[in-house]
Amino acid sequence: MITITNVTKFYGKKEALKQISLSISEGSCFGLVGPNGAGKSTLLKIIASIIQDYHGNIQVTNGRNRKEEIGYVPQEICLEQTLSAYSNLCFFGKLYGLKGKTLQHRATEVLHQIGLADRVKDKVLHFSGGMKRRLNIGCALMHQPKLIIMDEPTVGIDPQSRRYIFEMIRRLQQKGCTIIYASHYMEEVEQLCDEVAFMDHGKTIHYGKTGDLLQQYAVPAIFVKGTIPLPKEMERFGEVSPHKDGYLLTTKTPLSAMEEVLMFYKIRDNGLERLELVRPRLEDVFFTVTGNKLRDEII
Numbered sequence: 001m002i003t004i005t006n007v008t009k010f011y012g013k014k015e016a017l018k019q020i021s022l023s024i025s026e027g028s029c030f031g032l033v034g035p036n037g038a039g040k041s042t043l044l045k046i047i048a049s050i051i052q053d054y055h056g057n058i059q060v061t062n063g064r065n066r067k068e069e070i071g072y073v074p075q076e077i078c079l080e081q082t083l084s085a086y087s088n089l090c091f092f093g094k095l096y097g098l099k100g101k102t103l104q105h106r107a108t109e110v111l112h113q114i115g116l117a118d119r120v121k122d123k124v125l126h127f128s129g130g131m132k133r134r135l136n137i138g139c140a141l142m143h144q145p146k147l148i149i150m151d152e153p154t155v156g157i158d159p160q161s162r163r164y165i166f167e168m169i170r171r172l173q174q175k176g177c178t179i180i181y182a183s184h185y186m187e188e189v190e191q192l193c194d195e196v197a198f199m200d201h202g203k204t205i206h207y208g209k210t211g212d213l214l215q216q217y218a219v220p221a222i223f224v225k226g227t228i229p230l231p232k233e234m235e236r237f238g239e240v241s242p243h244k245d246g247y248l249l250t251t252k253t254p255l256s257a258m259e260e261v262l263m264f265y266k267i268r269d270n271g272l273e274r275l276e277l278v279r280p281r282l283e284d285v286f287f288t289v290t291g292n293k294l295r296d297e298i299i
């Protein structure tokens with residue numbers, strides 16, 4: 001369990017974090033979501049002990065030594081370009097006190113874990129963006145930390161590497177690791193994280209279990225496309241708005257609304273072309289609790 005209590009951070013006069021309090025369950029994948037400048041990186045650096053001048057309190061895993069417990073994956077790629085993947089891993093392993101056969105064995109193990117075993121001798125210089133991202137993560141895993149902090153680990157990568165990273169995260173979680181995952185890609189957090197905190201302007205606006213937030217705040221909808229427009233009386237189920245080549249009806253009773261849409265088109269010679277249930281998204285929850293869309297223009 002990680003307990004963050006009243007954490008405040010100033011950069012000069014700029015208050016980057018304002019009284020943040022959060023609890024992160026052991027073994028969870030905890031998502032930190034917010035637009036650029038929300039304060040995610042600052043909070044992660046504080047948890048990882050990279051930033052030490054802050055107010056408030058952080059307690060990590062029963063108070064055991066933080067450095068040994070934590071693997072930090074920075075937002076910027078932090079690798080020596082002229083060295084091989086293996087040498088980079090060994091360099092970071094040594095920083096955590098690994099040496100000799102243990103270091104070599106662990107570097108080989110991590111190379112397999114990050115899917116770069118076949119590129120062992122290649123210089124990082126010749127790696128794709130996705131491969132560098134995977135190696136960046138691998139370096140933070142060398143000392144087998146229990147808590148892994150990832151700051152936007154999928155920025156600028158191809159879908160294949162993103163999938164690979166997701167699978168790695170799931171495997172780490174299955175092994176009992178706790179993951180803190182900062183991102184401004186809401187779909188990623190929704191897919192990966194069982195707990196989530198929304199951040200904006202240095203504050204946590206809301207946090208909880210992903211499923212609970214979806215259930216509590218996001219309203220489902222149905223999508224309807226027909227040869228004739230949706231009748232006005234459907235508005236009694238909720239808000240109707242044009243969407244793509246049809247209509248979106250946001251409603252708390254999607255099944256009853258679907259039933260009525262079916263009836264409506266059935267008695268009009270089946271002019272229904274598409275009828276779909278639209279699953280509520282974390283993006284909608286963010287909008288409901290903050291009144292903002294998660295877009296750069298809100299800062």
Ligand SMILES: Nc1ncnc2c1ncn2[C@@H]1O[C@H](COP(=O)(O)OP(=O)(O)OP(=O)(O)O)[C@@H](O)[C@H]1O
Binds near residue numbers: 014041042043
């Ligand atoms: N070293 C610094 N000196 C001064 N201000 C800083 C520094 N680092 C961050 N800030 C400011 O603190 C605020 C929070 O920044 P932070 O990088 O933590 O946000 P973020 O949510 O991680 O954003 P991004 O997604 O763009 O990384 C921003 O207003 C930023 O400009």
